[in-house]
Amino acid sequence: MLLVLRQITPLRTTLQKNHHFLLRLAALIAVPMVSVGLHALVSRKHRGCDLTEQPTAWENQTNNQGVRKRTMGRKTSKKHAGVNTDYTVESVSGGNADDNDRPHKDKKTTPVPQTSFLRKQIDPETAKYFAEIANAIEGTEIDPEERSVICGNALEETRGKEAELATDYIISHTLQTLLEGCSLDHLCTFLQSCAKNFSHIAADRSGSHVVETALKSLSFHLQDNENHSLIEHALKKICKAIVVNPVDIMCNCHGSHVLRSLLCLFKGVPLEEFHSTKSSVGLAERLNLKAPHAKNVSLQPVQIFPSLLKKFVSEMLNTASEDISKLQMNQYSSLVLQTVLKSLAGNEQELLHLIRVLLGSSAGSANAGNLLEGIPIRNILRLVEETAYSHLMEAILEFAPETLYDELLTKVFRKSLFRMSSHHCANFVVQALASHAKSQDHMDLIWEELGTKFRDLFEMGKSGVVVSVLAATQRLHSHEHECCQAIAASVCTGDEFPKGIVPRILFLENFFCSRDKSNWSWPHGTKIHVVGSLILQSIFRLPSELIQVYITSITSLEEHHVLEASKDPSGSRFIESFLNSNISGKQKRKLVAKLRGHFGELSVHPFGSFTVEKCFTASNLNLRETIVSEMLPLQPELSKSKQGPYLLRKLDIDGFARQPDLWKSRQASQQSALKEFYATFGPKETKSFEKESFLADTVSKSKPGKLKDIRKEIETTLASAKTSITPFLAHQVSKKVKRSKDEKKRHRKDGESESKRKKIKV
Template sequence: MEGDWKKINKKNRRKSAKEEQQQSSGRRSDKNNQDYSNVSNQSETTIVRKQVDPETMKYFTEIANAIEGNEIDYEERSVICGNALEEAEGKELELATDYIISHTLQSLLQGCDVQHVCGFLQSCAKEFTLIATDRSGSHVVETAFRSLMMHIQDEETYKVVEETLGKICEVIAVKPVDMMCNPHGSHVLRSLLCICKGVPLDSSEEFHKSTNTLAERLNTKAGQFGVNELPQAQHGFPDLLKFLAKEMLKHGRRDIATLQVDQYGSLVLQTALKLLVGEDQELMHIIPLLLGCKEENNREGNLIESTPVHHIVNLLKDNAFSHLMEVILEVAPDTLYDEIFTRIFRNSLFKISSDHCGSFVIQALVSSARCQGQMDLIWEELGGHFKELFENGKSGVIASLLAASQRLHKHEQKCCQALAGAVCSTNESPSCIVPRILFLESYFWSEDKTNWNWSERGKMNVLGCLMLQAVFKYPSEFIQSYVTSLLSMEADHVLETAKNAGGGRVIESFLCSGVSTKQKRKLIAKLRGRFGELSMHPSGSYTVEKCFSASSASLKETIVSELLAIRTQLSKTKQGPYLSRKLDIDGFAARPDQWRSRQESKENAYKDFYDTFGSSKVDSSKVESSKGKRFRAEPSSGPAPPKGVKQMRKEVDEFLASSSTPSSGISFPGIETSMAKLGFSGSKRRDRLEPEGSKKLAKVTMDDDTVKSKKKEKRRKGKADES
């Protein structure tokens, strides 16, 4: 087969030249020709598009028919694809931009080895920009990149891939603006940046999803400022990434004003910034240039001192630039963020947040705050405007402020009071707080807010639910008005909230909060008789699980009994089998007494663990007893238990699930290993787990006792001898 394909030559391809020329002219897309001519007009040298000659068209048609069949094996296919790409040498521009042949080229690039892929890219490097900015050519280039990604970890081919990408980067860097501002070229350039970083080529698309951005901004974990976490990076080409990012701005600095407001150029710059997270030196150089700072001032260390602030504030109203500014705030090193905050945004936060695009920038600014001093400045400007922000539809700003306040532990109580005050006046009952936040839009859009009532057909507001989740993570002494409001809700309204995806998370957040066990169980009791109905909802099953964990022994038995009544229907749902195993419904049905004993053993084990490894300030009032049974002591609002808590609880659950006859002297194999990972040594006694070093102390004490007893024995013998 290989010999036959090598014999295909130009003489054979000339036989039906006129016929193929007529067919090929009909196949080509007029729109493709127009796209190419537009790109050609942008280049410095006018390039007249060449038609693919008929014999070449026939050759690639035959190749396409051959590789589409199933009669050739992998190795033979690789040889055919490699030979075909060699035939394309010198004609890459015409072939890649042809609507028909471009699809054949993609198949060839997927089927050949990495050497031929690199050869193809190096051969078309001089005309790479023209190919990448074409509708068809861009797909060919991205297919080649995907083929390279499959070999990026191969040490034998690493050098040739690096050399190939380096040549392409050099070509792009000379004149980057045309490619950055082209819809097809922008996508290719973002893929090239991703391959240089060593992350999947689709990562750039994930960067710009608004749902991910919102979730990251409301993440209250310390040290996370809203930057999307990169996928697991392979062994990329970090030097090429830095080179390409720097050179694009170096050669495109005259067109910075265009790139700032261009939709596709902004996307390229956003991708480059996110991929450079952690490279502070590069970011300190790039970000001031993106803000319009002159490079000579940047070199002198003035950073953005010379930047026209008024101009930047006006640019924030532009959609493309506002997105770019959001990323700048998220990735900027601490010193640069502080200067941008002070120089550009200070004393303008509320004004900027009143604009549609500007409000998202303020969300990024607040979510990226690095210290309590910055939080003080933010609170001064926004703390008194919660109601106006709600009325203007800028709930995201308030949500970001709540999350930042909790993360930085600053103005937490004031935030809680301001949020409650925005939806409930001083002469109204606090019972309306939670319902109005759940239905935030419905409440603020109503004409008569005083007489607003729970809407049976209303839609719960996503941001309202997120804000309540954040509120219930605050210390319990700051959120009592919210607790009162939630506990005063009617049972039907609690059930409706639990059935809603966002509302259910609010209830779960409350059950995991630092409020007292008594208050948690009061809310759970409102769902009595509804657990079976709730468990049939995909999101409601998680709420049922949280209710079970926070319940007393009698409430747990109630929950399991209600689920047992619908066991058949529950088993047919996606979440049913998991919930049945978690609550051990089958065990309860078969042996209720043993099920109760297992639950008691679990609670005892949890309590012992929290007593030893939990917060040093355990609220003793939360340790309740009923009929001789002990319940889990929940940590107060102090420091969280160590990271190994989940793993140890899992081991306790697994061992108890496998134990048919629990006993009071039960032990848990595997826990001591987890203890050691946490820095503690295992204790053989179930009811006490001692820190590492206690064994040494016990040994020393025992040795002292032994020495003392020996001395006493010698004294007795001495007295006996004397007598």
């Protein structure tokens, strides 16, 4: 190898005038160096990886084979190691219903060009050293203390070469391993040394992973308060490097992620939790399936570095104030700004200042009663139609103080809600407005503009707006009945009312796309619309007196339609919500009876099995016996299915097979205990019971949550009574009496033996 280098050196000196040719030649020289000097990399399965030159952005699609997937979600495609030309699109999740309506990439958003950074070539000795380190620490078991020493010593060799090594595709992986195993001192020293070129490292595909690994390792040391001063010193140096030119980092797909990780560290929140933007989470919150603002509460622990966070955000915004319009429109900077809003949750003054800046305020400070002074309102209405800014506005509405939310609704968005609901991006802002409404007055304004437009929204495919308004009416207990009536009227009128309400909501998209709506019928083999199912699930959580037309509609479904819905992932959820509701047991059993003869096939179906369990709970003794008898021949198949073993235990199918009469007696005993318990401890209005009714009949006016808790508690206790024919309460009393008699006998015997021992001693 050295001989080859000596022969080529004179040639390299003669070609200094042709710089590009020299770089290409250097790249060719590096290939044999990897194969000979870095033999250790063979065990890591890096085939065709070049230490000095990597494929450019347009070569990514063809040259990404044969490379092992790395940790931290790194993509296998590579870019040129010298110039930052990578602008891959990162998916942006808004966390809303109908998220597929919003394009994930804003065509009008153009990436901000980064300053070219040509890193120095890594010399062969350094490359060989880190290859040997990789062999020594990867895939081998080493004592933790010894590993920490090796990692620390290796990191010391990176002094002055952090940018070159961190942005190298292969060595960057070794650096990540070293940063995970080194001590806190070496970790902080490495980060401080990176500060000089932090912007270039963070904006690089490989370098960003190195920095994030270092930040993640720092988070593990936050548990010890003695480490805070050392960590804070290192973070201050990084922050000073960032605020010099934050715009370039914020608008870069890799740099954006690094900044979000840094903000997580300031907040003291796990990186995975803070970066989580799953649409299902946001949708669950908007539909009241999770506690209101549950995300806000989870993201408000005791801040580790509160003053440093405020100063960093303040200086970063001051430096980037002239580029706010650019940051508003860029999808990557929008993600950073959303994370900043989450980080400041709970700090009302800081949030107020930040939001005013993001809204384009030109005034220095807000005036009481006019928080939007100096903010161009028309500009906001235009920006919410852009993908990146609509996501940012959703976060603003979520974390805005109540006074600012009130002014945004009344002074900016009022009289524009329906127009915004018609837009593929702005409609998500309307959903956020409804989801974060603070009072009934806010709900009145929203209802005034959208309450009569449900049919238009359904026809435009903006059902997510309707769902958000429905959930808001339930949360604020305002316009609940009117909302249910408006939804029913928007899908069904004339002779089909109310029978056709539930089928048309279940197949919203199919119904509103049909040309002949008057002759529309249940489309067999078509999946049930997810949002339609969610609407019905929300409606069945309301008091039964408000939803009588929906009850009539669902109990009027054909038997084969109920069976088909029970096998659908969204349909089974909607049927379960009906059976879990506070509707009378008589109406529930009317629906359950439509599945007679199909309980066996449903019990082995992945979705229908859940419906069978709910049917059993809502049924009387005769229906329960029917359900179990239909499942009995399928015991072998049930034992092999996912939900089957649970159903076998819950329904006690084995007990029914052995002794049907005893099984009936136990079911009656359980029901008797539930009735006695609820007659004693339940609400006064529920102490009268119908004949042949189970608990679902008698507590239709009680709260579903309390009923579930009571039922779980009693069923757990009843498990011990499964082998007895006697009523549950008598069984428990007899046990206590027997136990007390046994204890008295034991005490009496102990007393007699003690007296005998005393006599012997005397």
